[in-house]
Amino acid sequence: MFNKKLKNSFTNKQVIKIISGINNFNTSNIVKYVKTCEISNATYVDIAADPTIVSFVKKISNLPICVSSINIKSLYNSVLAGADIIEIGNFDIFYSKGFIISxxxxxxxSYQLRIMFPTIDICVTLPYWLSLDQQIKLAIYLESIGINIIQTEGHLSKDINSQLFKKYIKNYNLYNCVFKASSSLASVYGLSKNINLPIIASSRMNVLNSSIALSYGASGIGIKSSISNFSNITQMSSYINEIKYSLNISKTYRNIAKSKNNYYCYSNNIDYDDQMLFYNV
Incomplete structure (x- = not known):
């Protein structure tokens, strides 16, 4: 990571990215996401790749700014305006228009942006419709050319909202929360075993499934839909604080599990008599 403000969060795998939307150019609405990010002490904010908006946000906040687009010119101009991270991604709006990026x-x-900006952190979203094998191969290539961050995305099946699901699944709300992010979580797990880049789990992440993303190998999560329906900044920031609490608990349990595993490995590398002595101390 080139940005020092972000490096520690990525190293500690406690990143929370607040997403205002790739097609959100409403400054008053963007301010809600920026202030939510500040109040909850989230890691950084992801906004549309518009230099005017970037300049505006830079004036009202010291948060690291990520800009998302598939338009290289927009990303270039946003960096000139002060963007800290550039991202190829947040493809949802393009899918709805029938456009799929190959x-x-x-x-x-990615290659062109890396050449243009050798010292800017670059994140690339992997399309959900690629098979896991294709995603891994693409991620390995991106790592080889110096991309800094990989982001996963999910796909929500319309069937999840059907009465059939609601009738036969007892804990529908819990199932719904996890299922919505299932493809994104699966990608995180597969990618984390094959690349050494930090991974952001995005698409339908919430307070119930965020900790799963970290246990699968993600360095953080991207949040938008879970807070977009709240009416005010207080509610939005409170929800982010709940997610942070969930992530902290998850990290604590992982550390405990890791310590127990290390103890087990250590104890199995000494002979039986020494083990008995060790257990009886």
């Missing part, structure tokens, strides 16, 4: 297009854009 792996080769992602490779070309």
């Amino acid at each position: 792996p080769q297009q992602i490779k070309n854009m």
